[in-house]
Every structure is written in C-alpha cells, then in structure tokens.
Amino acid sequence: MVGTxxxxxxVYMVANYLNKTPLYEVNPMENKYFVxxxxLYLGIKVMQNIDSVKDHLIKRDFFERCRQFLITSCIQIKKxxxxxxxxxxxxxMLQKENIKKHxxxxxxxxxVPRILDSENIELLQKIDDQWRKLSSFENSSEMSNNIDEFYFQLSNKKDFNDEFLFVDLCNFVFQILALPHSSAACERIFSKINLIKTKSRNRLITDSINGxxxxxxxxxxxxxxxxxxxxKKNLNLIEFLISLRKYLVF
Structure with a gap:
C-alpha cells in the first residue's frame, strides 16, 4: 500500500516535495505542491488523445476532475x-529483491514484540543467521517472486543432513504475512459466513463452514x-472422506 x-x-504532486517529506507527513491537499x-501523468492513451480536444475549458475541467479523484483516493488511503x-x-525487506540489501x-x-519476545536472544539469533545465509543461497533465484510462495518453497529446503535450512526464518515470515493489513479481508469472510449460515443451515459446525x-x-x-x-487429488480426497463415513458415530 505504501507503493500505491x-x-x-x-501523479499530481511535485517530486521534490515528496522526496524531502516523510510519507506520513505528506498532505495530499497541499495545493502549492500540485503540478x-x-x-499530470494520466497514462499514454490520455496523453495521445488529449491534444485532439480543442476546447480549453473542457480540458481544464477534465484535469481538475482527475486531480480531485486522486486527492480523494489519497485522503482515504491515509485515513x-x-x-x-x-x-x-x-x-x-522481506521481498525477494531486497534480501541482499539488508x-x-x-x-x-x-x-513485532507479540510475535517475537525480545528477550529470546537465541531465537532472534537463529532467525538472523538464517536470514544472512539466505543472501548467498544459490537456488533462491530459481524460486517464485511471489513473497508467500517464495518463503513456502524456502521452508522446504533441506541440507545434507536432511534438516530444514530456514525453518525459524520462514515461521517468522509466515506470522508476519498473516497479520491483517486492514479489516476488509475479515469483513469479506464474515460476509461469506452470513451467506452460508441461513435460517435453514444455522446448525452447520465450524469445520463444515471452513470447508x-x-x-x-x-x-x-x-x-x-x-x-x-x-x-485427481480433489477426487481422491473426496473418496477418502466418503470411506471414513462408516467409522463415524452420529
């Protein structure tokens, strides 16, 4: 979200102001820093077609409306x-392209004191050692650029003694990635639950809802x-679950 x-x-503010001001102090409505x-950079297609508009009032109104839309978007994001x-x-720093920079x-x-106890020096050191080892890990370039897929693949890497190389680092990263960055994801899940648990289906157990x-x-x-x-994997799993029915007691 920082990048967005x-x-x-x-798009609509001067680069000098943005480069010198911490992002959290930038005022999206400060018109003295408007370009x-x-x-205004609105994309190649707009730039190619805007010159064909001869009416300057229409062009000015168009630009102002675009700027106002961007201002409103930035204000809402900042809130x-x-x-x-x-x-x-x-x-x-967890992104694949930033590994060697830190x-x-x-x-x-x-x-993240709730995830890692600052007094657990041994665990902190293990994570940091594995992080430093990662910068010289030969196979990392062949792995996914998607951050969660990358660390999932990394979590399965083993050494010659059949021990996981980055287990502590990956566990830490997974906990970081699991943190909700907004309430939207939670709200979507609750919305789905409300659609599933209707009056006629209000006795569904948690496992059924999860499924x-x-x-x-x-x-x-x-x-x-x-x-x-x-x-085939889906079908095999269904057959396996059906086969378990005879052992279940209702």
Missing part, C-alpha cells in the same frame, strides 16, 4: 493506513464454478 500511495501522489495540469508505523516501512532483520523483529469457504476460494481461483475442473 506514493504512485498516486507522484500544473499539463504535467485507513498508518504510514508512520515502522512495520509498514520494514516489512519491505544484513539483519532486527529492525523488523523489534516492531465451504475454502471450496469457494478454490473455485474462485479458476474464475467460476463453470470453468472449475476437479483434479
């Missing part, structure tokens, strides 16, 4: 995200239920 917020500000209308929070600025994870570990939500997510990844094609 900065990109929106770059002129003709310098919802605490850019002064050190977690937002430090979490970027020799220690201590700045990040300090801002329905996960099924919905799996189908959504394929686009829709029409395009979804169960694979």
């Amino acid at each position: 917020y900065r990109e929106l500000l770059d 002129p209308n003709e310098n 919802r995200y605490d850019f002064e929070n050190l977690l937002y600025s430090n979490i970027k 020799t220690t994870l201590l700045p990040l570990m300090k801002v 329905l939500i996960l099924t919905s997510q799996l189908i959504q990844m394929e686009g829709n239920c029409v395009r979804f094609q169960p694979n």
